[in-house]
Amino acid sequence: MRELLSTLNQWFSEGKKVALATVVKVYGSAPRGLGAKMAVNQDGMMIGSVSGGCVESAVVAEALQIINNGQAKLLTYGISQDQAFSIGLACGGTIEVLVTPLAAEDYYRLEQDLGAERLTCIVSVITGPMCGEHLQAYPGGRLVGDFSSTEIQNTMLATLPEVLSNQQSLRQKVFSTGEENELFYDVFPPSLRLIVVGAVHIAIPLIQFANTLGFHTILVDPRKGFSNRERFPHVVELVQDWPEEALQRLGLNEGTFLVVISHDDKLDVPALAAGCASPVRYIGALGSRKTFENHLRDLREMGVPEESLQRIHSPVGLDIGARGAEEIALAIIAEIIAVKNGTK
Numbered sequence: 001m002r003e004l005l006s007t008l009n010q011w012f013s014e015g016k017k018v019a020l021a022t023v024v025k026v027y028g029s030a031p032r033g034l035g036a037k038m039a040v041n042q043d044g045m046m047i048g049s050v051s052g053g054c055v056e057s058a059v060v061a062e063a064l065q066i067i068n069n070g071q072a073k074l075l076t077y078g079i080s081q082d083q084a085f086s087i088g089l090a091c092g093g094t095i096e097v098l099v100t101p102l103a104a105e106d107y108y109r110l111e112q113d114l115g116a117e118r119l120t121c122i123v124s125v126i127t128g129p130m131c132g133e134h135l136q137a138y139p140g141g142r143l144v145g146d147f148s149s150t151e152i153q154n155t156m157l158a159t160l161p162e163v164l165s166n167q168q169s170l171r172q173k174v175f176s177t178g179e180e181n182e183l184f185y186d187v188f189p190p191s192l193r194l195i196v197v198g199a200v201h202i203a204i205p206l207i208q209f210a211n212t213l214g215f216h217t218i219l220v221d222p223r224k225g226f227s228n229r230e231r232f233p234h235v236v237e238l239v240q241d242w243p244e245e246a247l248q249r250l251g252l253n254e255g256t257f258l259v260v261i262s263h264d265d266k267l268d269v270p271a272l273a274a275g276c277a278s279p280v281r282y283i284g285a286l287g288s289r290k291t292f293e294n295h296l297r298d299l300r301e302m303g304v305p306e307e308s309l310q311r312i313h314s315p316v317g318l319d320i321g322a323r324g325a326e327e328i329a330l331a332i333i334a335e336i337i338a339v340k341n342g343t344k
Helices: 002-013 056-069 081-086 104-115 150-166 203-212 243-250 265-276 289-301 324-340
Strands: 018-028 037-041 046-048 073-079 093-101 120-125 134-137 170-176 179-188 193-197 216-220 237-239 256-260 282-285
Touching: 002 018, 002 037, 002 046, 002 104, 018 056, 018 179, 037 056, 046 056, 056 073, 056 093, 104 120, 104 134, 104 179, 120 150, 134 150, 150 170, 150 179, 193 203, 193 243, 193 265, 203 216, 203 324, 216 243, 243 265, 256 265, 256 324, 265 282, 265 289, 282 324
Parallel strands: 193 216, 193 256, 216 237, 256 282
Antiparallel strands: 018 037, 018 093, 037 046, 073 093, 120 134, 120 179, 170 179
16 A cells, blocks of 8 residues: 555545555465555546556446446456466466545545554455445554444454454455345554664574565664674664663564564563563564573563563574574574464
């Protein structure tokens, strides 16, 4: 969605009417994933993609009708073998695309949330007579809007905490007045950030891997002999400060992945405490089991709740029999990606 903002701002400032198309289901091979988006304005101009080029022209034609009649619609498209081959896929597939009118009020609220890096979710009814009804939800239970069906509303409220915790879009069947409907939870997480505490050798390849995978990388370490641009020319932000101050200033949100690898209790323990007290997506701690037990003892003495301590991944990284800095870094980034994608 973020890549559409500039063009959408221009369209709305010009008073254009807009429809938004979102991929809500993928069968087999498809060029864009769940939640992929394109927008169409009243003049037939489009931005974004739902299929890499296979069905965009058909979606534009449907979107123009939806702009005129104001009625959301769920569309199904098959991607043929020839179409798949032309865009580099091994085989064809089928996608379902929800096309809805995009109200300026809804758009500007979402734009502000994305700009502020707030975790949010738009929940839409995508089948049945209430197709197109939607609301926006936030952690803690705040809602903007309601569904006309109490059954749908209650199902959504019961499911929402897990959806926001996993940060994975979800499609769900729900019954209302004896009819089957489906909901789509379209999750908009904060931008990905990797904060590494400890400018040790493992941090060098770890930050390189994270940069390649699209993370905004931040290195925190007050020891200037370790933490300097000569050793880390590739890190986006280099913070030569103690973790207590640095992490508070940086802010820890649901898009943050925190890896603590300094081998220095004065850095590691405060960093882990800060992570446990925050909504970060991932906390990883490098070290032996004995070292980690000592860290847990210190954190308990600091009053960190047991359920928060359970969030720490230690030993950090997937078990791939890693040896050497590069392989350990690979194991760590692999575990981070598994958590990001909801498989761990």
